[in-house]
Amino acid sequence: MFNYSNLPKILSSISWKLSLVPVSSVLLLLGACQNSQTINQTVNRGLEIRFLAGSDLKDFCDRAATKLNNSQPKLEDGTPFYLTCDTKGSGDVVDEVLNLTQQLQSGAIAPEDSQFPTLISVDGEIYQSQLIFQINKIFPGQNYIPDLTESPLLAYSPMVFMTQADLAGGLAAVDDLYVSLVEAKNHQDLDSKAAPLPITYVHTAPTRSNSGLQTLVAQFASVSGKRPQELTIADVKKYQDRVQKIQNKITRYGKSTGSLAKSMVKNGPFWASVGSVYESLVISANSQGNNTVNYQAVYPSATFSSNIRAILPNAPWVSEKEKAAGEKVIEFLRQPETQKIAVDLGLRPGIPGVPLGSKFSPQFGVQANPQYDSYRPPKPEVVEAMLQSWQSYAKKPSQVALVVDVSGSMRGEKLSGVQNTLLNYVQNLGSREKIAIIPFSNEIKQPFMVEGTPQGKAEGIKFIGSLKAGGGTRLYDSAIFARNWLKQNFKTDAINAVLILTDGQDSGSEITLDNLSKQLQSSNFEAEESIAFFTVGYGKQGEFSPKVLQTIAELNGGYYRQGNPETISNLIADLQVEF
Template identity: 25%
Template sequence: MAPALRHLASRSAPSRAAGRRRAVLAALVAASAAATLTGCFGDTVDEGFGDGGDFVDDGCTSVVVATSSEKVNMLDALADAFKESPQHEGLDECATIHPINVSSGDATRFLTAGGDWPDADQRRWPTMWSPASTVWTDRVAAAASASLVGEPESFTHTPVVFGMPETMARALGWPNAEIGITDLEKLCQDPDGWGSVGKSLWGAFKISKTNPNTSTTGLSAILMQSYEASGKTADLTTDDVAAAADFSRVFEECVIHYGDTTGKVLSTLYDDTQNGASGSGYVSAIALEETSLLNYNQGNPDSHTVQPGEELTPPKEKLVAIYPSGGSMWSDNPITVLGASWVTDVQREAGEAFAQFLQTEPAQQILPDYGFRPLDGSVALGDLFTEAYGVDPAGPAVTLPKPEVAVVSAAIDQWTQIRKPSSVLELIDISGSMDEGIGDGRSRLDGAIEGAQSTLGHFRSSDEVGVWAFTTGVTSAVGDGIVVLRDVTPLASDREAVDSALDDLRFAEREGTPLYDAIAIAYDEMSARAEPGRINAIVVLSDGQDTDSSISLDSLLARIGQSQGEGGDAAPVRIFPIAYGEGADTTALRRIADATGGQWFDASDAAKIDLVFASVINNF
C-alpha cells in the first residue's frame, strides 16, 4: 500500500466521517465559486448545503481554511495533528480547523470583489486562505489591499511538470535525455507530430492545459513558456512576455482543450486507458503539479478524498514527470490569516497558531504522505517520490522564480489573445420536460437559456459560436428535429443577436427528445467544418432520456468515436454533455463524452445550471 493510502487508512472513524462531510462541502463550495465566472455572486450559492454538516458547533473556535482542492485531504490530516500540538495547547480555548475547497483563481475573485464572502452561511466564511501559489495572494494585495491577505507564508511546495505516458516519454529519451518546453513546442509545430521521432502511428502531439484565470497550473505553464522563449531563468519582464507571443501561440495550438481542473483531464485519460487499449490517443502531455501526477499513478486521477475501504487501481500505464530543462515554476502553497472584517480576534489567534504548527517538524513529516514536498530539508520524501511513481526526487534542476505582479497580469492578458481559437456548437434540448420548474421561479428552459447567455462574454469576436435546439415535430435545413438559431460562425459583434435568439427558445414548440439523432447531426456538421488549429466542440444540454431517435446509442458511439483511436484525428470534435435535471440519462451522456475525449458535467440540481455552464466554458 502506498504511503498516502497507509496514512489515510490509519485515521479514526470520526475523522473519516469528517472527511466525507468535507468532501461534500468542498464540491458545493467549488460549484459556488464558479458563479464568479458569470459575474454573479447571487443568493443561490447556499442552496443544497444542508444543515451545516461538519460545521456543527463542537465547543471549539471554528477556523475555516479556503484551500485549493489538492490540499483538502492533507489539511484534514494536519487539522487532526494540530489538536495534539503545543501550538494548540497554547490557545486559551480549543480550535477546530475546517478545510474547504475553493479554487485559487475563484478565491482571488471573491476577495478582490470586496464585500462579504459569497456564502449565505457565515460559518463557512474563511478565517484563512491557502491558495496553490503566492501569485494569487500577490494579485489580491495589488488589486484590493495587502492587509486583506495578511502575511502569507509557504508551508509546502510542489513543482509544475509535464506528465507524459511513460511509453511516449521514452520515445523522447526519458529518463536520460533533457527535455525542454522548446522540444515540446517543436513537436507541436511539426506537421508530422509524433512521426518526427519515428512514431507516426501516434499522430499529432497533443497537450492539455488548464485555464490560467482559475488554475495555478495553467498560470504557471504560460509563465514557463515566456521564460523558455526569453532564455531566462530569472527577472522575467513584461517585454519578455510580449516577445514570447509567437512562441506561446505555437505551443497553444496543440492544446486539445482547456479545462477548469487537471483532475477532469486526468480522469478522462484514466478512463480511456483503463477501459480501452493500454495506450491513448487522447493526450500526449499534461501540464500539472507533481502532486497530481502522484495521485494519478496511485489510481486517484481526480485527487478525491479516499473513503474507508476504497481500493484504488493504478492506471495501466503511469504518467512520468518531465521536469523542463529550462526550469519549472513551483506552487509554493502559502497559508495566511485573512484581514477580513468577519475574522474575529479569537479566530485570528487560532489561525496564527495553526500557521505556526505547519512549519514544525511533526507537520512537515505529514506532507510527503500526500505527495507534497516539505520545506524542511531534513524530512525524508519517502516511497512516493521515486521512479516507481513517475517522479524524480532530485528534480527539477532549475527553479523559475515568481515574476512581478505586472508580469503575471501581462501573461494572462496575452493568453486571452493567443489561446487556441474555439469553434463551439451549443445543442439545447427543448423537449416538453424543459417546462418543469427548478424551484426559483424559473423553468428548466429558463435556466438553460440564461446559462448559455452567460457564456457569451468568454468568447472572443473571432471565436465561432453556433446555437441549435432539438425536439420532435420541427425541421430545418440540417435535418429533422433540429432548429437552427445561429449557424456556427464568428461571434464578431453578434452577442446581442445571440442573446435574442436564445430568448426565442421560450416560445418554441416542445415535444419529444431525439437526443441521439440530434447529436449525430451536430457531430456530422462540426466534423465537416473542423480545422486542426481550433478547439472543435459540441456542448449538449439535455434533461431527459432519448425517446425518439432513429439511431441507437451504440451506433452513435461507433460513429463519433472513430477519431479516438491510436493517433486520433488532427481536428477532433469533442462533445461536452451537461446532464440537466434528475431525469437526465447520465450513463449515456458520460459514454458520449468518453467516446470523443470530451467531459461530461453534472447539473442534476437544475438550479445550478449557470454555474455548470461557467465550468464547461473554461475548456474553450
C-alpha cells in the same frame, strides 16, 4: 444516549460466548461508545476557522482538519475552535477574496461577515502575488495580505511534463521543451527513435488554475530567453506569436490539474501525450494498481516549485481570536507528523527533516532530488498582460455545438434557467471563439451561429430569448446531427466540441444508442478530426439517464455532469473553461 433499562434484553440476545463476559465489562464498553459519540458530536464546536485554499491542497487540508478537530483544539483562554476546508481553483480563490474585499470597501458587507475566510492559500506564488497586488489596489497601503516571505510554506510540488515512460527520453533530451514545441509536430521531431505520435498537449486554463498560469508564464520565459521576473509588458506582445504556436497543440484546457492528469491516464497519448502538471500527479498516476502504462515526470531545467503557503491576512475581517486560532492551525499544519500527510499524498514537505518516503522514486515516475532552477513570479502587471494576451490572442480558439433540449418538459423554470446560463456563456465568449446553438425537441433546429464579437453576442442573446419549449426529446438524433455538422465545418486550428444539455430520456430518435456509439467512435480522440463530447443532465435524478449521457461523453474523451436550476450556471461556466 444509551438506555440502560434495555440492558437485560440486550444481554439475553447476545451469543453464549459473549454472555460469559462480566456485565461490568459490557457496561464499560457501552460507556466507551457513549464517550466516543460525545467526542464526535463536539468536534466541530466553537470558533470556525475557514481555510479557503487551492485545489492541490484539498486532500491534505481535509485529512489534517480531521486530525486537528479530533484533538478538540482550544485557544489559551479556553475558546474551542475547529478547521474547515473550502478548496477550489486558485484563480477562483483569488476572485472570491477580491469580490468580498470589494464588497467590504463599498460597505455592502461588514468585516464580521462569515463569508470571509480566516486562512487563505493558493497553489503557487504567482497567484499570491496577484492577490497582494489586487487587494492593495482596493485598500492602498494597508498591506492586508502578507508578503510571500511572511507566509509559512506548507508544501510544494514542482511543475513537470507528464508523459508516458517510452516518450520521456525524447522530452528530456531537448534543451527547452517549450522552445521545441513551437515548431515540433510529432514526437519524432523531438526524438528520432520515438514513435511518430502527434504531439497532443494539455494544461489548465491560466485564468482559473495555478498550474495553468505557471505554465503560461514558463512558456513566455522559455521563448523569450528571460527569467519570469525580467519579463516586461512589451515582451508579452513581442513573444505572443511563439506562445500561440505552443497553444495550438492543446487538445483540452480545464480548471482542474488533477482531472487533466486522470484523463491522460484514461484516454492515452492520442488524447494527450504531454501534460503540464504537478509532480504529485505523476506519483498519483503511478499509484493506481490497474495501470498498464507507466508515466514519468520530465523536469525542465527551470520551473516553478509551486510553493503552497499559508496566508493569514492582517485584515479587519480576521478578529484577534481568529488570528490566534489561525496561527495555531498553521503551527499544526507544519508539524512533522502532519507534514507526513502531505508526503503521503505526493507533496513535498514545507519544513526540513521530514522523510520523503518510497513514493519519491523512479518506481513512481519521479526523482527524489531533481535538479532545476526555481522560477520566481513576474511583476503582477506583466501577469495581467499575459492573461489578456492568452484570452484574446494566444489561446487556442474553440468551436462548440451547444445542443439544447427545448422539449415540453423544459417549460417554466428549467427553460429560463437554461436561457440565463446560455446568456452567461455567450457573454464570456472570447473574440476568436464561435458556438452553434442547436435547439432540439421532436424537431432538430438548424444551428444558430454566435461569434464572440460584440455584434455576434448581441444576435446570440436575441436568439436565446426566442427559445420556446414544446415537443419530444430526440436526444440521439440531435447528438449525431451536431457531430456531423461539426465534421462538415471542422476547424483544424480549434478545439471542436459538442455540449449537450438535456432534462429527459430519448424519445422518437431514428437511431439507437448502439448506432450512435458506433458513429461517434469515428470522431473520437484517436481520429484525425477529433470532436469531444460533454453532456449535462439537467433536473432531478430519474428524469434522464446518467448512464446514457456518460456513455455518449466518454466515447469521445469528455465527461458527464448533473445540474439543476441552482447549479447549472456555475456548471456550464466550468465546462466553458475546457475549450
